[in-house]
Amino acid sequence: QQQVKQSPQSLIVQKGGISIINCAYENTAFDYFPWYQQFPGKGPALLIAIRPDVSEKKEGRFTISFNKSAKQFSLHIMDSQPGDSATYFCAASFNDYKLSFGAGTTVTVRA
C-alpha cells in the first residue's frame, strides 16, 4: 500500500504553461518531502524539497506548496519548457533513509 498518493499519472502542457502535480500522505510523522525528476534511462535526481515548517518553497521555475493540515503537497512547474519533459516523483520520509515514493507523473511539454 503506497504511503504517498500522486496524481495525475500523466499530463501534457504547452510550452510556457504551468504543470501541477499533487501528492497526498497519511503518515503525520513524515518530516521531509522531496520531489525527484527522472529522464528516460536515468536514475531519479533531486529537484526540490520542503520540510513541514514552511508552506512554500521556490527554486527557479519550480515551486512546492505544502498544506500540513490537509496532508497534501504539490509541485508547480512555471513556464514549462520541452526540457522539463520527464517523470516526476513525490516522496516523503520520517527518517533519513526510508523514502516512500508516489507512483510518478509523466510530464510532456509540447513546443
Added chain:
Amino acid sequence: NAGVTQTPKFQVLKTGQSMTLQCAQDMNHEYMSWYRQDPGMGLRLIHYSVGAGITDQGEVPNGYNVSRSTTEDFPLRLLSAAPSQTSVYFCASRQPRGGGTEAFFGQGTRLTVV
C-alpha cells in the same frame, strides 16, 4: 567523483537463476538502499543499510538478499529469479541528516526474467 555506480546496466535471466546486482558509491555515504521501479508503482524500497554491517528490510524484500561489508558497496542478490522480479532496479545513497538528505541514485539495472 563517480557518485553511485550500478552494474550491470542490463541483464536477462532465466527463471530460477541467481545473480548479484552491484552497487558502489564513492561519497562516503552511510545510508544505502535498493529500490525497484515498476510502471504505475513508483519506486518501492527492497532493502536498506544504515552503515557497514547493518541492513534491514524495506517494503518488498522477498526474494532478495543484501549485505554491507564496506561503506562503499551494497550488492543485491536475487536468490532464484522469478518473472515477477522483472523490473528496473536502482541503488541510492545519502548522508544522515545534518550532512544533507539528498538521495543520489545510480543509473539503474534493467532486469528481465524469462
